[in-house]
Amino acid sequence: MQIAKKYFTEGLIQFTILLSLIGVRVDIDSYLNGYYTPLIEINLGPSSAYIQTPFHNLRDTLDGYSVHPKCPQLDYFFASRRLLDDVRALGSPRFPTQLNAWLVHQVSATDKASCGQPSTSNNTDTDSEVQSPETSDDSEHLPDRGPEVCQTNLQLGQGPCGAEACGFAQEDDDTRNEEEDGPAPLALAHSSTLEQESLLEGITTRYHAPTIDIDQNWSHLLSLSVTDLDDMDSLVSDRLSDLDSDITHAISHNVSLRDAMVTSAGVSGVTSERAEFRPATQQQRTLLESTGLSHSDASPGMALGLAALPFASVCNFTGNVSSHSALSGCLDEAVFDQINQLGLESLETIDSQLMGCLENIDPQVLEDLDSDSGLSLESSSGGPVSPGSSEMSSSSSSYCEDECGAAGYSSEVESVSSKGVTDYTTMWSPVDLSESVWHDHSYSSPVTFPHKSIKEEPLSDDERPKLEERELSRDEMRARAMCIPFSVLQIVNMPVEEFLEVLDSHGFSPEQVTLLRDIRRRGKNKLAAQNCRKRKLDAITGLQEEVKRLQAQRDRLLREKQLTAKTMGAVGQQIEQLTRDVLSRLRDDLGQPLSPDRYTLQCGANGRVVVQPARRPTVSGSSSNKTEKRKKGKKQ
DNA sequence: AACCACTGTCATACC
DNA sequence: CCGGTATGACAGTGG
Structure with missing residues (x-):
């Protein structure tokens, strides 16, 4: 296209x-x-x-x-x-x-x-x-x-x-x-x-x-x-x-x-x-x-x-x-x-x-x-989730899960689960499944019945179940094979009290009870895994955004630092120029203009400007004396 | 065929 | 202790 x-x-x-x-x-x-x-x-x-x-x-x-x-x-x-x-x-x-x-x-x-x-x-x-x-x-x-x-x-x-x-x-x-x-x-x-x-x-x-x-x-x-x-x-x-x-x-x-x-x-x-x-x-x-x-x-x-x-x-x-x-x-x-x-x-x-x-x-x-x-x-109602979009990811994936039979977050699931025991035929109606979105790769694979591997029994075209049945989840097929009159949705989403009551009241065999518990556990864990991955992606996204933010902040601070340094240099030059200008207008005891090399201007706390002898000649002189002394010492 | 993304599942730790 | 949740690891599937 x-x-x-x-x-x-x-x-x-x-x-x-x-x-x-x-x-x-x-x-x-x-x-x-x-x-x-x-x-x-x-x-x-x-x-x-x-x-x-x-x-x-x-x-x-x-x-x-x-x-x-x-x-x-x-x-x-x-x-x-x-x-x-x-x-x-x-x-x-x-x-x-x-x-x-x-x-x-x-x-x-x-x-x-x-x-x-x-x-x-x-x-x-x-x-x-x-x-x-x-x-x-x-x-x-x-x-x-x-x-x-x-x-x-x-x-x-x-x-x-x-x-x-x-x-x-x-x-x-x-x-x-x-x-x-x-x-x-x-x-x-x-x-x-x-x-x-x-x-x-x-x-x-x-x-x-x-x-x-x-x-x-x-x-x-x-x-x-x-x-x-x-x-x-x-x-x-x-x-x-x-x-x-x-x-x-x-x-x-x-x-x-x-x-x-x-x-x-x-x-x-x-x-x-x-x-x-x-x-x-x-x-x-x-x-x-x-x-x-x-x-x-x-x-x-x-x-x-x-x-x-x-x-x-x-x-x-x-x-x-x-x-x-x-x-x-x-x-x-x-x-x-x-x-x-x-x-x-x-x-x-x-x-x-x-x-x-x-x-x-x-x-x-x-x-x-x-x-x-x-x-x-048929997958128009859902599709691959967007990890970047939390809502979409959650909703779409949950919808899939609802229809796939594993579990779901939506209220629809809750309403279904609240129905409790329903008719067996209606629960396994293939219509719902045919309308669903199938992103469950493993579920769409050939069905594995209990104690049988997927690859051990590759189904031929004739033996292959119908499309709707083939798209049932493995747990759904297991439950169907074990004649469990509950959908995976119901098993997973019903309250634990209701679940225990179902286990007790329906006279399930130990295998059926084990399967029911496994289905419930897997369904819960599947949801947990989905949530976990979603959180992980959200965390990654958040960290990436934070990295970008910090990088932007660092760049901004660097720019500010450079600007500040440049401003300080300009101000220093301006002060130096003003100092020379002021000193050139002043006269010492001999009537000579003050040399910027020997005098400097200091601004006091009260705002008064005072002319002070520059330290530089003294420091330079002392340092030069020291070097001279060192040279002399070395010569000696 | 290799790679990658997604998903389900299991094991384990924790609440 | 049990049920549920969180998460790493693994495997399967499909693009």
């Missing part, structure tokens, strides 16, 4: 360059800043080395600004800024890069033919993304999915998308309003020339009625782009002329920079990566061959590759589900959160056809979309 995002941004920049060719200035920087500035602020927090905020918790904050410092999007952000700087440093766009961006639209346009409804569908980006894997081999789903996808893409090209795409600075509220109001007039903030305006007018025109201006502008663009490519010009020109109508369609709805990014994602992903598994359409292959954009030749920034494919798919899905246009849903600030939510809430309402499309996507790819962490989707 990180790779997809990185390439996504690179594609964005490339398309910006492309737009710059035709005079359209796209302030991509503001877009990135608007999206990522909160990241910087968040990143000012504690050391990320100690942060492991559950990523899936943050995905629900669709405002898009709750991204953790450790989130890989930070790297993505810096990469974006780096690329932008590089682009700016270039001064003028590089044509190979522009060609890459152009090819994105070309391929997407060609896919429209495979959609089967050339007159009603304007964009086939999703087609290329979803269908191309099976366009040649699996034509069975194609008729079903094609119209649907095309309809989805129909939403892609309409008003809200374009409006939002052209006004990146607009806030989400504005975007929503536009979406509610339907297609809104485009307000391109950064266009300046008449050519741009005319072009944009053509862009805003629906795909049903592409204007000639668009063709002219794009032809101009093509002439600019292709002329500098000595080895591609003729081939590309031919292909582009053949696909002129498709290009027009692509232009009509791909004016949005965000849309273009999605388009590039899907298309390149299909053509460069998916082609390995499923033959691409003939048109795609032809285009790739003609432009030299083969899988091996594609630049990293262009070839979003396989990782980008599901991203675009997600965009299309979200766009189909919600009232939002797919395009705005793809590329506004919330899109990145939606990416992280692939397969979650929105997928529940996806129609069967799109679900079919989703199922045909490589599961591994979909897994990459889930999260950058290794946690499963």
Whole structure:
């Protein structure tokens, strides 16, 4: 996913360059800043080395600004800024890069033919993304999915998308309003020339009625782009002329920079990566061959590759589900959160056809979309704890423990424990466990029953318990095997009096009693260990902070010392100068000015200044006498 | 494969 | 003495 995002941004920049060719200035920087500035602020927090905020918790904050410092999007952000700087440093766009961006639209346009409804569908980006894997081999789903996808893409090209795409600075509220109001007039903030305006007018025109201006502008663009490519010009020109109508369609709805990014994602992903598994359409292959954009030749920034494919798919899905246009849903600030939510809430309402499309996507790819962490989707309620954050660490870990069955701190645990004896089946309901977060590595390992080692009996796939059962803790499985009608939670958290009463009243066998006591002891000790580690981390953190504080204090004191020494030196020189000035104005008995070498000024306690003979000549004289005496003594 | 972080568990000391 | 807590040490697991 990180790779997809990185390439996504690179594609964005490339398309910006492309737009710059035709005079359209796209302030991509503001877009990135608007999206990522909160990241910087968040990143000012504690050391990320100690942060492991559950990523899936943050995905629900669709405002898009709750991204953790450790989130890989930070790297993505810096990469974006780096690329932008590089682009700016270039001064003028590089044509190979522009060609890459152009090819994105070309391929997407060609896919429209495979959609089967050339007159009603304007964009086939999703087609290329979803269908191309099976366009040649699996034509069975194609008729079903094609119209649907095309309809989805129909939403892609309409008003809200374009409006939002052209006004990146607009806030989400504005975007929503536009979406509610339907297609809104485009307000391109950064266009300046008449050519741009005319072009944009053509862009805003629906795909049903592409204007000639668009063709002219794009032809101009093509002439600019292709002329500098000595080895591609003729081939590309031919292909582009053949696909002129498709290009027009692509232009009509791909004016949005965000849309273009999605388009590039899907298309390149299909053509460069998916082609390995499923033959691409003939048109795609032809285009790739003609432009030299083969899988091996594609630049990293262009070839979003396989990782980008599901991203675009997600965009299309979200766009189909919600009232939002797919395009705005793809590329506004919330899109990145939606990416992280692939397969979650929105997928529940996806129609069967799109679900079919989703199922045909490589599961591994979909897994990459889930999260950058290794946690499963169910782990959204909890995750790796943050040692630096005491509250989070305690809460998350305790929650895990609650669900894992060991023990917990929360009130929920207490309420459960207070229930006392409950129904056996309800206590061992796998539902609770399936919803839990499993960070217990040892518990998730193959179950060990009493007196049997884990490694002694490796379970085969058939013998392996169900997922829920397999995720039971070892103590839970032991208790289950011993037919103990209490959960580990209850055993650990019930008061000791109640625990003793249970031991007495239920007629447990000695083995059961031993197991109950062990479960209780282990559960208690597990909590104690967690607390201990938490305290240890807190202590370490506190000590580190104290070290920093003391270092800062030491530096401050050193600076003060240096400043004081400097001030003292200046004051001493000033006093010496004043003394010489005063002595020069005074006269001795002979009417001669007082020599600073023989006299000095002393300030008394009462504030009176008294002239005193300097000790220095005397001391120096005595010392010199002493040295002379020593010399004499040595000579003698 | 080595390393690291996290976690559960055990042993032990202490309250 | 018992139950619980605190903590070092060890091992397992996964990134």
